[in-house]
Every structure is written in C-alpha cells, then in structure tokens.
Amino acid sequence: MRRLSVSVTRTAICWILLELLAAAQIQSPEGPLLVAWLRVITLPITSSASYVADTTAHLATGIGDVTKLSGEVHSLREQLDQSHAKNILLSEQVRILSDAQELSLAVVPGFRQSTVARCIYRQLGEGRLRFNAGMNQGIHRDTIAVAAKGLVGRVTSADYSGCWVEMVTHPASAVAVMTEDSTVEGLASGDGRGMLVVEFVPHDAPLVRGALIVSSGADRTYPRGIPVGRVTSIRATGSAFLAVRAQPEADFSVLRVAVLVPSHEKSQQGGSPSSP
Amino acid sequence: MILVLAAFFLQWILGSPWLPGWLGEIWVPMVWLVSRPLRQRDRGVFLMGVGIGICWDLFFEQQVIGPGGIAWSAAALAVQGTALVLVDRSPRAWAGLGALAAFVALAVRQLAYLPLGLPLTFWSPATLRICVLTAIWCGLVGWSLQLDLGARWQDYRARRLR
Numbered sequence: 196m197r198r199l200s201v202s203v204t205r206t207a208i209c210w211i212l213l214e215l216l217a218a219a220q221i222q223s224p225e226g227p228l229l230v231a232w233l234r235v236i237t238l239p240i241t242s243s244a245s246y247v248a249d250t251t252a253h254l255a256t257g258i259g260d261v262t263k264l265s266g267e268v269h270s271l272r273e274q275l276d277q278s279h280a281k282n283i284l285l286s287e288q289v290r291i292l293s294d295a296q297e298l299s300l301a302v303v304p305g306f307r308q309s310t311v312a313r314c315i316y317r318q319l320g321e322g323r324l325r326f327n328a329g330m331n332q333g334i335h336r337d338t339i340a341v342a343a344k345g346l347v348g349r350v351t352s353a354d355y356s357g358c359w360v361e362m363v364t365h366p367a368s369a370v371a372v373m374t375e376d377s378t379v380e381g382l383a384s385g386d387g388r389g390m391l392v393v394e395f396v397p398h399d400a401p402l403v404r405g406a407l408i409v410s411s412g413a414d415r416t417y418p419r420g421i422p423v424g425r426v427t428s429i430r431a432t433g434s435a436f437l438a439v440r441a442q443p444e445a446d447f448s449v450l451r452v453a454v455l456v457p458s459h460e461k462s463q464q465g466g467s468p469s470s471p
Numbered sequence: 472m473i474l475v476l477a478a479f480f481l482q483w484i485l486g487s488p489w490l491p492g493w494l495g496e497i498w499v500p501m502v503w504l505v506s507r508p509l510r511q512r513d514r515g516v517f518l519m520g521v522g523i524g525i526c527w528d529l530f531f532e533q534q535v536i537g538p539g540g541i542a543w544s545a546a547a548l549a550v551q552g553t554a555l556v557l558v559d560r561s562p563r564a565w566a567g568l569g570a571l572a573a574f575v576a577l578a579v580r581q582l583a584y585l586p587l588g589l590p591l592t593f594w595s596p597a598t599l600r601i602c603v604l605t606a607i608w609c610g611l612v613g614w615s616l617q618l619d620l621g622a623r624w625q626d627y628r629a630r631r632l633r
Contacts, residue, residue, distance in 0.1 A: 202517075206548065209521060210541045214583060217537030221587050228587060 287451070294452045297343045309454045310334065315357065319447060322365030322385060324348070326453060329355045333457050337416065340453045345422035345444025346370065346410060347453050358455070363423060364389050364443055371413035372423050374406055383408065383423055383441065391424045393439035400437065402429055408441055418456070475503060475523070479530060486531070496597060497604040498573055500527070502612045504547045505568045508554030509613070520547030524576075538583035545579040546572040562614040569609025573602045 218229040225231045295311050312328035328334050330353050340347035340360045348362040361368055364385035372393060373380040379400040381393040396402060406426045412419030424441035432438050478500045486495035500523050507516050524543030528536040550572050557564055577598050581591050592598075 206517065206544070209517075209544065210583075213521070213525075213537040213540045214586065215537075217535045217583070217587055220535045220537070221589070223588075 291451045294343060298452055298454055308333075309456045311452055312340075312358075312455050313452050314450050317447065317450075319389070322362045322368070322387065323351075324360045324362060324447065324450065324453075325357050326360060326455065327357045328455050329353050329357045331355050332455075334358050334455050335457070339417055339421075339456050341421055341456060342445040342450055342453045344446065345424070346417065347445050347447070347450065349416065350455070360453075362443075362447055363445075364391060364447070369414070370417055370423055371411045372408040373411040373413075374402065374408055377411075380411055380413070381408075381439065386440075389443070389447070390427075391441040391443055393426070393441055394436065396437045396439050398431060398435055398437050402426060402437065402439065404429060407444075475500065478503065479526060483530065493600060493604065496601045497608045498576075498601060499608065501546070501569055501572050501576075501605050502609050504543065504550055504572055505565055505609050506612070506616075508551045509560055509565065509568065516547045516551050517544050520544035535587065535589065538580050538587070541583045542576040542580035546576040549575040562610045562617060565613025566606040566610030570602045570606035572609075573605040574598075577601065 215229060215232075218232055219227055221228040223231050225234070291313055295313075298311060310328045310332050312326035312332075312334075314324050315327050316325035318324070324340075324347065326334075326340065334350060334353045336350055336353060338350040338353070338358070340349065346363055348360045348365065348368060350358045351361045352359045362385065363370055363383065364387070366385050366387040369382055369384045371380070372383045379396060379402050381396040383391045383393045386392050393408065404426050408423050408426065410417040410419060410421040410423055422444045424443045426439060426441050428438075428440045430438040482495075482497075482499040484490070485497060485499065503523065504516060504520055507519070520543040521540045524539035524541065525536060526539075527543065528534075528539035532539055550568050553568060553571060557568075584591060
C-alpha cells in the first residue's frame with residue numbers, strides 16, 4: 196500500500212512537471228502559458244493579500260483616527276476642567292464682590308477711612324486669617340477687622356503684602372462686650388475651638404440665650420456696637436459669675452472680605468458701624 | 472540504450488518521405504515498453520516511458536516537449552498493470568499490449584494537450600492505424616523472440632559442422 200502511494204505520488208509529480216514544461220514553451224497573448232497559469236493560481240492569493248492589506252490600512256487609519264479623537268477628547272476634557280476651575284474662581288470672585296458690596300453698605304459707611312481687604316488664607320485651627328491689605332495701605336498692628344455679620348478680630352502683624360488677623364475665637368483674644376441694651380457687660384475671649392467664652396457676667400444678670408452681644412468699647416481697642424456673637428449657653432457655677440458661651444456672629448469658614456479699620460480711624464470715630 | 476537509439480533511428484527511417492506514409496505510423500519504440508513487463512523485467516518501465524516520450528517529442532513532434540513524456544509513461548503504466556494480470560505471453564499478447572499502449576499514449580497525449588490549448592487530433596483515422604500497425608509490430612517482435620533464432624542458429628551451425 197505504501198509502495199502504491201509512493202508510486203502514485205511519483206507519477207503525479209512527474210506528469211505535473213512535464214505539463215509545466217510544456218506550458219512554459221507555449222506562448223499565449225499574455226506571455227508564456229505557464230505565466231498565465233501562475234497568474235490565475237496566484238490571483239486569489241494576491242486578491243486576498245490585497246484585501247487584507249487594504250483592510251489593514253483602513254484599520255490602521257481607523258486606529259489613527261480613534262487615537263487622534265481620543266487625544267482631542269482628552270484635550271477637550273482638560274479645557275472643560277480648566278473652564279470649571281475658571282468658573283469656580285469666577286464664582287468665588289463674584290461672591291467676594293457680593294460680600295464686598297454688602298460690606299460696603301453695612302460697615303464701611305461707619306468708617307470713612309477703612310480698607311476693604313480680601314481673605315487670602317485661613318488658619319482656622321490656629322485662629323488666624325490673612326488678608327491682602329498691608330502696611331502700604333495703612334494697616335498696622337491692632338487694626339480691627341470687621342465683616343458684614345460681625346467682628347472678626349484684630350491685626351497682629353502686617354507687612355507690605357498683607358496682614359495676619361487674630362480671630363476673636365483665638366485663646367489670646369479678649370473683647371469687652373455688652374448686650375444690645377447695655378444692661379449686661381462682660382469680657383469675651385476665644386476658647387480656641389471656634390467659640391467664645393463670656394466672663395465676668397454677674398450671676399443675677401438678665402441674660403438670655405440667643406441674646407446678641409456687641410463690643411462695648413471699654414477695652415479701647417474695638418469700637419462700640421460691633422456685633423460679636425450670640426449667647427448659646429448660660430450656666431450657673433456657684434460663684435459670683437455665670438458661665439456663658441457664645442457663637443461668633445462672623446462665619447470665619449466662609450469669610451471672604453472684611454473691612455480693616457485703621458487705629459487712628461477708631462480713635463477719631465469713637466462710634467460703631469451700622470449693625471446688619 | 473543503443474537498441475533504444477536504434478529504434479528511434481528506425482522510426483526516423485520509416486518516416487522518411489521516400490517511404491509510404493503508413494510506415495511512419497508504426498511506433499517502433501513502443502516495443503520496449505511492451506517487452507519489459509512481458510519478460511518479467513518491469514522495473515524502471517515508468518522512467519523508460521518518460522524518457523522515450525520526451526525523446527519522441529524532441530525528435531518527432533517538435534511542437535512542444537513534455538506531453539509525450541506523460542503519454543508514453545501512461546502507456547508504460549497501463550502495459551505494466553495489464554501484464555500483471557495477463558498470463559499469456561504469446562505473440563498475440565504482445566500485439567494486444569502494443570495496441571493498448573498505443574491507444575493509451577494517444578489518448579493521454581490529447582488529454583495533456585487540453586490545458587495547453589493545442590489542437591486535438593484523437594478522433595481521426597490515423598489513431599486506428601497507429602494502434603493496429605504498432606500492434607502488428609509488437610506482435611512480430613514477440614513472434615521473433617518466441618522463435619528463439621539464436622538457439623536455432625546454433626543448432627544449424629552444429630548440424631553443419633557434423
């Protein structure tokens with residue numbers, strides 16, 4: 196059986212070679228007949244190869260287009276992110292301008308030579324805020340800072356680029372305060388945790404929760420009548436004074452602008468801004 | 472090899488213009504393809520057929536070289552296959568195989584011409600003449616071998632010497 200298959204294979208190969216030999220000797224309109232045969236045989240292969248090449252080229256072009264598109268999408272996303280950031284900044288600017296406008300209507304009229312400054316840095320944990328008004332604008336140590344809602348604090352250090360303001364909630368801060376009707380007086384100091392502790396309130400003082408406390412001017416640092424905070428708790432201690440806690444009126448976490456009142460303005464003015 | 476060349480020479484002589492045309496239709500070398508299987512020497516018959524066919528194209532066809540090799544090798548395979556099942560080794564068997572070989576060679580050559588676009592001449596009176604004359608030629612060769620002339624000549628010489 197194996198010999199038969201070998202013989203058949205040998206015979207077939209020999210005949211094919213003789214036929215190809217004959218085809219190489221015959222001329223057709225396209226050239227040697229063998230060339231025409233090879234062209235016919237290879238036509239499907241060349242067509243397929245051409246199709247594959249075209250498809251590959253189209254695929255490569257498609258991949259290139261997709262890559263280009265993804266690059267453009269990435270670029271557009273970056274532009275969108277930048278627009279969002281600009282939008283946020285512009286919104287912040289708008290809020291700052293709105294606060295400044297509110298401040299100018301509520302506080303500035305009471306202080307003719309005051310400076311409106313923008314808060315550029317907050318250190319709420321340390322009880323400090325930085326504003327963009329400095330010595331070149333007449334801001335010095337002990338300049339008070341007032342927001343639209345109430346008292347912010349006083350300047351502890353100033354340079355030509357800005358100043359640091361110690362908030363009223365700073366443990367080292369102390370403001371002489373009184374109720375609006377001036378019946379109760381005390382000393383408001385910060386507890387270092389964002390609240391005020393009002394000391395030296397007599398145990399029989401007619402003080403109620405929610406009462407607004409304002410600066411009394413007795414410390415000759417802060418002008419009289421600037422809102423400082425609202426009473427949140429009153430507790431009897433058994434001593435001659437009550438333990439009073441108050442929430443600052445000014446919201447330091449969202450404070451954007453404040454009015455900085457120079458110290459000579461305070462001494463000359465001796466008055467208070469209109470309360471909101 | 473010399474005898475094969477002699478056969479081709481004889482074929483060429485028979486095809487000369489000064490001889491009758493039907494003599495050229497005797498395929499002399501065909502006897503080589505017929506004799507080998509009948510005389511139990513069937514090795515190399517296929518290659519012999521290829522060689523004779525290529526030489527036939529080269530000397531006599533001259534149109535294209537190649538289909539002759541296919542045709543004569545096919546004839547060789549046909550004769551070899553038939554001789555395997557044929558018990559008869561008489562001159563009739565030689566003649567029959569000669570006709571078969573000629574017919575197969577003519578048919579296969581026409582089949583080989585088909586892909587080449589060459590004209591087909593199988594269905595012509597010459598086909599029948601070639602088959603018959605080649606069969607007669609092979610039969611004569613077989614009859615002469617059966618006579619064993621060599622032995623007869625030696626007997627004759629021996630009788631003369633006595």
